[in-house]
Structures are given as structure tokens and as C-alpha cells.
Amino acid sequence: MTVDSEPLRARSGKRPSRLFKNWMAKLATVPMILTALVVFVGGTAWTITYSFTGSRMLPKTNWVGLDQYERLWSSDRWMISIKNLGIYGICSLVLTLVIGFTLAACLDRKIRFEGVFRSIFLYPFALSFVVTGLAWQWILNPDFGMQNVVRDWGWTTFNFDPLNNPDIVMFGLLIAGIWQGSGLIMCIMLAGLRGIDEDIWKATKVDGIGTVKTYVMVIIPMMRPVFVTALVLIAAGIIKLYDLVVAQTGGGPGLSSEVPAKYVIELMFRAQNLGQGFAASTMMLCSVVIILIPWAYLEFGGRKRG
Amino acid sequence: MADIPKNTSQGPRGPKPKRAFSRGNIFLYGTLIVVSMYYLLPLYVMIVTSLKGMPEIRMGNVFGPPMEITFEPWVKAWSEACTGINCDGLSRGFGNSVRILIPSVLLSIMIASVNGYALSNWKFKGSESFFTILIIGAFIPYQTMLYPIVIMLREIGLMGSIGGLVLVHTVFGMPILTLLFRNYFASIPEELFKAARVDGAGFWQIYFQIMVPMALPIFVVAIILQVTGIWNDFLFGVIYTKPATYPMTVQLNNIVNSVQGVKEYNVNMAATLLTGLVPLVIYFASGKLFVRGIAAGAVKG
Numbered sequence: 144m145t146v147d148s149e150p151l152r153a154r155s156g157k158r159p160s161r162l163f164k165n166w167m168a169k170l171a172t173v174p175m176i177l178t179a180l181v182v183f184v185g186g187t188a189w190t191i192t193y194s195f196t197g198s199r200m201l202p203k204t205n206w207v208g209l210d211q212y213e214r215l216w217s218s219d220r221w222m223i224s225i226k227n228l229g230i231y232g233i234c235s236l237v238l239t240l241v242i243g244f245t246l247a248a249c250l251d252r253k254i255r256f257e258g259v260f261r262s263i264f265l266y267p268f269a270l271s272f273v274v275t276g277l278a279w280q281w282i283l284n285p286d287f288g289m290q291n292v293v294r295d296w297g298w299t300t301f302n303f304d305p306l307n308n309p310d311i312v313m314f315g316l317l318i319a320g321i322w323q324g325s326g327l328i329m330c331i332m333l334a335g336l337r338g339i340d341e342d343i344w345k346a347t348k349v350d351g352i353g354t355v356k357t358y359v360m361v362i363i364p365m366m367r368p369v370f371v372t373a374l375v376l377i378a379a380g381i382i383k384l385y386d387l388v389v390a391q392t393g394g395g396p397g398l399s400s401e402v403p404a405k406y407v408i409e410l411m412f413r414a415q416n417l418g419q420g421f422a423a424s425t426m427m428l429c430s431v432v433i434i435l436i437p438w439a440y441l442e443f444g445g446r447k448r449g
Numbered sequence: 450m451a452d453i454p455k456n457t458s459q460g461p462r463g464p465k466p467k468r469a470f471s472r473g474n475i476f477l478y479g480t481l482i483v484v485s486m487y488y489l490l491p492l493y494v495m496i497v498t499s500l501k502g503m504p505e506i507r508m509g510n511v512f513g514p515p516m517e518i519t520f521e522p523w524v525k526a527w528s529e530a531c532t533g534i535n536c537d538g539l540s541r542g543f544g545n546s547v548r549i550l551i552p553s554v555l556l557s558i559m560i561a562s563v564n565g566y567a568l569s570n571w572k573f574k575g576s577e578s579f580f581t582i583l584i585i586g587a588f589i590p591y592q593t594m595l596y597p598i599v600i601m602l603r604e605i606g607l608m609g610s611i612g613g614l615v616l617v618h619t620v621f622g623m624p625i626l627t628l629l630f631r632n633y634f635a636s637i638p639e640e641l642f643k644a645a646r647v648d649g650a651g652f653w654q655i656y657f658q659i660m661v662p663m664a665l666p667i668f669v670v671a672i673i674l675q676v677t678g679i680w681n682d683f684l685f686g687v688i689y690t691k692p693a694t695y696p697m698t699v700q701l702n703n704i705v706n707s708v709q710g711v712k713e714y715n716v717n718m719a720a721t722l723l724t725g726l727v728p729l730v731i732y733f734a735s736g737k738l739f740v741r742g743i744a745a746g747a748v749k750g
Contacts, residue, residue, distance in 0.1 A: 167652040168571030172579070175564045175627065178620050179579045183586030186597035193596075202596070242484075249481055262733070263485045266492075268743070269732035271681030273698045274725040277705050278491040281498065281511075281718060288511050295510065322488065330740055354473075382590055386683040390702050407592040412688065417596065424592040435588055 187428065194421035202417055211422035221423065224401045230313050231320070231402070232381045238321055239377050240370070243328030248358055250329070251336045261333070265326035272323065276390030279319035280306065309399035312392055316400060320387055324380060328373050335369030336362070371438060378434050382427060403427055499523060499719035506714050522713070526720035531710070532703040533692065539720050542700030546680060546727075548611055549696055553618035554675045558668065561623055565630025566660050570642050571652065580627065587624035595688060602689065609691040617685050622678065626671055633667040634660060666738075673735050674742040677728040697724050 197207040215221050246264055250257050267275065282288050285304040293301040305315025339362060347357040363370070385404035392400040403423060411420030494511055499522050501515040528538040535541070568580055598617060599608060607613030637660070645655045661668075686696040695703070701724045705717045732739050 165571050165573045168567040168573055168576075171563045171652065172567045172576065174560045174619075175583060175623060176579050178623050179582040179586060182594060182598065182601075182620050183582060183589060186594035187589055189597045190593045202600075246481075246484065249477055252477055254477060254481070260481050260485060262736075263488050265740070266729065266732055267488060269677055269728040269739070270725045271683060271698050271728070273681075273683050273702050274721050275491075277701070277717065277721045278495050280705075281714060282491060282494055284511075284714075287506060287509075287714065292510055292512055322491065326488075327743060330743065334744060379588060386698075389683070390706070393706060404590070404592055408595070408684075408688070411596055420592075421596070424590065424595075427590045428593045431588055431590055 190421050191425050191428075194418065194425045196418050196421075198417040198421070200415045200417070207418070211418045212426075215419060215422045215426065218419075220398055220401055221403070221406055223398050224403045224406045227313050227400060228381065228384065228402050231317055231384065232378070234314070234317050235320055235324075235381055236374070236377050238317070239325050239328050240373060242321065242325045243373065244332050244363075246325070246329040247332035247336055248362075250333055261330075264329050267323045268326045270323065272386035273390040275319050275323045276387045276392075279315070279322070280391045283315055283318075306392055307396055309396050312396065312400045316387060316391055319391060320384070323387075324377070328377065331369060331373050331376070332366070335366045339365060371441065375434070375438050379431070382431060382434075495718045495722050499526075499715055499722055501715050503713060503715060522715035522719040523723070525713075525716045526704075526723055530704045530716055530720055532695075532700055532707065535692070539697060539700060539704070539723055542695055542697035543723070545611065545690075545694050545700075546697040549614050549618070549686075550676060550679050552611075553615045553622070553679050554672060556615060557619040557622040557626060557675055558671050560619060561626030561671070562630045562661070562664065562668070563656065564623070564627040565632075565634050566656050567652075568627070568631045569634040570639075570655070570660075580631070583624045583627060591621070591684060599688070608689070609694065611690070611694050614685060614689045614694070614696075617689055618675075618679050618682070621685070622675055626675070629667060629671055629674075630664070633664055637663060669735075670738055670742045673731060673739055676731055677739075680727050 193202050193204075194211055195206055195208060196203060197205045197210065250260060254260075283290075283304070283306050285291070285307060290301060290303050293303075305311045305318075343361060343365075344357070347361060352360070383404060384402050385408070388394060388400055388402050388405055394401045394405055404427065407420050407423045407427065410416045410423065497514055498506065498511065500518045500520070501509070502517065502519050502521070505516060526538060527540050527543075529536055530538045568576055598620075602608040602613040602616070607616065641659060642655065645659055650658070681698065682696065683698045683702070686699045690696065690699070701720055704720055735742075
């Protein structure tokens, strides 16, 4: 940046103040600068700072040190939220990657009606989590939904009622979440597969390597960057998990499908326990940082060297 | 090995017959069709449920087609369904969502396109740092910024109003849109920009007369991205608006998950479909552009 300012300064003998160089561009990007500094940096810093206070209904500066964090980690509801998110997260990550890649690989086999299949797999992604949650809430309804239909078919002991069974409620959410999100991953994987050289396939055919083996041994390792992108996207989505839970289960039965994002919002806006909400949201931020730092290191550290 | 007899025999069955029903293909199409059913099932169930009467739902099969098609649930969902004491249906939420959507989409795209243009053609000291902060901000969980924004909106007197929510959508749409526009403007040859500069065109002149006309496709992508994103938003709607200004998604959730009264599943499903209709229409109408939009969203790192 300093490089291209040199000739300009040399041309205009007066050497105008640096602040006013390009002033229209600076003025035009004021909304961006404000967003970046005030909302993103300022807001985050504010929340972290106030997580060390005992704020309840209104933010106050009565410092309590790490009290809120101690209370957070000894709260049953928070621990359940973390456990639920862990179960949901691991299953969702693995299943979305597997389903997304498998579908993309199927579509990449030069099949007919590829466009139709792609539209079908992707359309749920256009729908909101609220719509997704409510649709699956209805399908999983124990009295009128899928369970009832399967029983009517003759399998009278069939039992699948995730919305009222605390042990499997997260899997009820998982079915809906995967339905909504796997199309996106399929799309990304398909783009990745399309970027792979046709000659690879010819080479493996000559060597007599089977299709499945080629995918596992050759194609997937080649698609590492695509997988990393998909992983980051899925992980970012998982941490945000909120609307789906509110719409589909409301956190129930009991507390059995609570998630951290919901915990934060309930404590801030319902329970009027701001400090606790701030501490919980800071923990969410930490988890994002833990996910992002290795990725950013791989991605940008590598690019600079290259 | 299988190729050798095929080339020499030239049987009567015409060119390339062997691929059509190979075992692999049956397996492939079989998988795709079964998986398609899983993806289509909820949409199908929503549609048939919304067209049935309540008695039929109570006795019947959730997957079965309606015996008697009725549009009453749709009418009821639109104009009579209750949230709390208000019984004017989803139409109010729809109106609110439209009033939120239009200014949010216009404002966010205007600001982001100018940002992208300034970032690729008018770099100044620190511009890249602000951009980096903006992109990092896209990964910060919204929960960390929710309350400070409540305070900011209260300070400027927009808390609970549609204007406030428009600002929030503009702020949170900015990272991805700015990235989208920046990458696009960076791909336009710099000579074009320089030639315009030599001719004495200024910041806005180049933007409106050269950049905007060239970037029309990316504006369409941005519009698709924003319309679906803002329409589907629930979190900001529930926090930054009040019952009178709730967007459609929030009102839908309140209607369906309300604990009072008898559950009318057909009305609920009609309401759900109504809410999903806008993004679905955009999805099916835009086709490849939608994919391009989400692909742009996917590379936001």
C-alpha cells in the first residue's frame, strides 16, 4: 500500500495530508469500517468484558472475576447443552460429509437427469430452519406421523418417537438438520469432483483399480481442500444450531435437546441473567476460535509460502 | 477386457447398448431415487397434509394423498391463525417480512457493492485490515454480538422497529456480500479503471457508469443470496422486533408451537408451506444462479 502512494505524492508537489488521499473511498467505506470496528470488534470485546461482571437485568460493572464461568460449568443445563451439541455435531459432521460426498460422486458418474437430482437434494437448503423443524416435527409426530403409519402397515411394536424420548431426541433433530444441510455439501463436493482431471480416471482404469477404491485412495486425498472447506462450513453451522431446536423441539422434552446457542439467548433475554449469557457466548466464541485457528493456519499459512 | 469383443462383434442391437442396465447403473439410480425420496418426503407430506381436513388427518395416513382436497387450511393460515391474542393469520408476518426484506436487500447490496469496489480499486492504508476484520467477523457466533447491538439500537431509538432489523441484516450480510463484490471487481481488468481515471472520471462516476453495468450478474447473485437469507432469518427477528413487527418465520413458529387451543395440523402445514414458498420459488426460478450464490458463500474463508 505504501508503494502505490509514492508516485501520487511525487506528482502533487503540495504533499496533501495522507488522511485526505482517496477521501471519497474512505467516506464510502465508512459503513464497513463502522461495522468491522464498532459491531464486530467492539461488540465482541464488550461481551467478553461484561462476562466478568455480575450483570443481571441490566449490564453493570460489578466485577466478579470468573464467577460466571464457574457457575456456567457447574450448571446442569449448560452441561446438557454441551453434551447434546457434541452428539449432534459429531454425527452431523460425519453423516453430512459421507452423504454429501456419496451423492456428489453418484451425480458425477455421468448420469441422466443430473439436474433434477441436484435440484431435489439442494432445495431443502433454500428453506429456513424453522420450516425444516416444523415439517419434521409433523412427520415425527407419534400419533399421526411416521410411527403411526408404520404401525398401520402391520409392524405394531414399531417405536420411533424421538420428539418425546429424551434419549434419542437429538437424532430427531439430526434427521432434519441433515435433510436441510447436506445438499450444500453435495454441491461443494460436486464442484470439487468436477475440478479433478479426467486423466486420473483413465490412469486408474489402465491400472485396473476399481471405482470405489479410486474414490477412496485417489480422489478423496486429492480433494483435501474441498473437504476442509466443507468441514469448516459444517462446524460453523453446528455451533449456530438454534432455530431448528426452537422450532422442532423447543429444547424438550425437559431439557433434553437444549443447545448452547439457545442457552445464551434464554439467559440473556428470558431469565434476565445477562452475565451468565455473556459467559456462555464467550465460550461459544472460544470454540469457534479453536476450530478456526488450525484451519486458518493451514489455509493462509500455506498460501503465503506458495 | 470387456471392450475387445464389443469392438469386433458389432451386434444388431445398435451402438453402446451395454451401459444402459449394467448392475452398477441400477445400483446408482436405485440409490439416487431412494435418497431423493428422503429429500422429497417432507415437502410431499406438507403439501398433502395442508390439503386435508382435520377429520381425515386424525384417522389417517400421513403419507396418503387427500381424499377430499380442501383449501380451507390455506385460507385459515393466511388470514385467521392465532398468535396469542392476534388472530389475523400469517398475512401480518408476511407483510412485515416484505417490509423488512426490501430495504434490507437494497441497503446491504448497495453498501457491500461500494465496499467491494473501493476495496479492489481504491485501496487505502488500512483498507485490507478492515476487510480482514469484516471476514473474521463472519465467523464470530452471533450470540457474542447480540446484546451490544441491543444497546446500540436502543441508543439510536430503533430497538423493536423494522428499521432496526434492517440495520442488523445490513451489518451481518456485509462480510459475505463485500467478499462477493470485491472478488468480482478484482477480476475486472484494471486497464478499464485506469482509462476511466485518465478521462477524469471520479469515484462515483466510475462506479455507476462502468462497474455497476458490468457487475449485473453478481448483483443478481447477491439479491438471491440476501432474499433467501433474510427471509429465512429467525434469530434476529425474534430478538430485535416486537410482536407487532415479527417477521414471518417468527410468527410461524409462534402459531405452530403455541400451546393453546386444539392443534390444527393442516393449518400448521399450510402456514409452514406459505413461509417456505418465497425461498422455494426463488430457488426453482433461479436455478444455477442460486448454486453460484451459495458457492460464493461457501468460499467465504
